[in-house]
Amino acid sequence: MHRLPEGPLSRIDDAALATAAKIQGIxxxxxxxxxxSFWTYxxxxxxxxxxxxxxxxxxxxxxxxxxxxxxxxxxxxFISYMVYRASDEYLRLRILxxxxxxxxxxxxxxxxxxxxxxxxxxxxxxxxxNLIGWTLFTIMLIWVRxxxx
Amino acid sequence: xKNILPELRARRGWTQGDLAxxxxxxxxxxxxVETGRYEPSLSLAFAIAHLFSLPIESIFEGQRxxxxxxxxxxxxxxG
Numbered sequence: 001m002h003r004l005p006e007g008p009l010s011r012i013d014d015a016a017l018a019t020a021a022k023i024q025g026i027x028x029x030x031x032x033x034x035x036x037s038f039w040t041y042x043x044x045x046x047x048x049x050x051x052x053x054x055x056x057x058x059x060x061x062x063x064x065x066x067x068x069x070x071x072x073x074x075x076x077x078f079i080s081y082m083v084y085r086a087s088d089e090y091l092r093l094r095i096l097x098x099x100x101x102x103x104x105x106x107x108x109x110x111x112x113x114x115x116x117x118x119x120x121x122x123x124x125x126x127x128x129x130n131l132i133g134w135t136l137f138t139i140m141l142i143w144v145r146x147x148x149x
Numbered sequence: 150x151k152n153i154l155p156e157l158r159a160r161r162g163w164t165q166g167d168l169a170x171x172x173x174x175x176x177x178x179x180x181x182v183e184t185g186r187y188e189p190s191l192s193l194a195f196a197i198a199h200l201f202s203l204p205i206e207s208i209f210e211g212q213r214x215x216x217x218x219x220x221x222x223x224x225x226x227x228g
Binding site: 087088089090091093147148 | 173174175176177178181182187189190193
């Protein structure tokens with residue numbers, strides 16, 4: 001245990017300090033901003049889906065349903081790009097590999113599911129494909145940045 | 150590309166983290182360069198050489214490259 005002067009801080013032990021350091025290590029600005037922007041995108045998708053179902057057809061509905069997911073996806077893309085720009089050359093290479101791997105996995109997955117559709121499986125909405133792709137990329141991006149903290 | 154970064158680092162008593170902070174890169178990058186999993190860019194190689202006050206070729210030992218598609222020696226091999 002650290003020898004600190006008498007006071008509230010003197011009661012903090014090494015385990016607590018280690019836990020605090022671990023939490024600080026996880027919640028760095030790149031991981032937090034990626035998580036928040038992706039969460040915002042997911043919320044926008046849900047809001048757009050609910051809005052399109054319960055709001056009367058018209059200009060407002062079209063505007064909300066079209067702009068919310070697109071703007072939040074643009075935000076997520078911009079945050080991912082900022083994280084890429086803030087990374088060093090090796091991490092940039094790894095991030096690009098993540099994007100390529102997510103694209104390849106998505107390509108194989110959609111091709112495989114095309115076969116399953118022909119065998120009677122239900123048709124997938126394009127948003128499911130989109131979500132799987134972004135989720136894969138986001139998880140890999142967070143993993144790369146988390147390992148590099 | 151082989152290199153003597155671990156030896157140079159050990160001589161100064163630096164950890165990978167120390168070297169990474171001096172080069173303004175992540176510790177992962179230093180580790181990847183040291184283990185040969187990643188070939189550094191020219192700018193990073195120059196930064197490493199400058200940090201250790203050594204010429205690049207004494208830190209990194211390159212292999213002669215061959216043209217990949219033709220199977221013939223590339224222009225860098227000539228002479």
